[in-house]
Amino acid sequence: MTALQSRKIKLKKKKKVKFYRLHFKLSENRKNQLDWYCKTNNTTKNKVLRGLINDFLDENCKKDTDKNVSSKNQLQLFDVDSFYDKGSAQLTMDM
16 A cells, blocks of 8 residues: 555545535625725625624624524433522532
């Protein structure tokens, strides 16, 4: 087996990334401003818009990983809030 053949065996397929096409309208003035910005900063319209959308979504949307979602029948061992009684008695827990 040659070195080239052994290299081909080790390479894995990349996961295919899905892209979606979006359509929206801009006024002529905004389009000219976008063209001027791209020309002065040596970038493309897609990169500018993608960056703006990514920044906006990162700041304003909560991530799904923040939530601790469990199914109805799943045992919640590390849910600290459920260890405390809402009434008069309070349970203690060693951490």
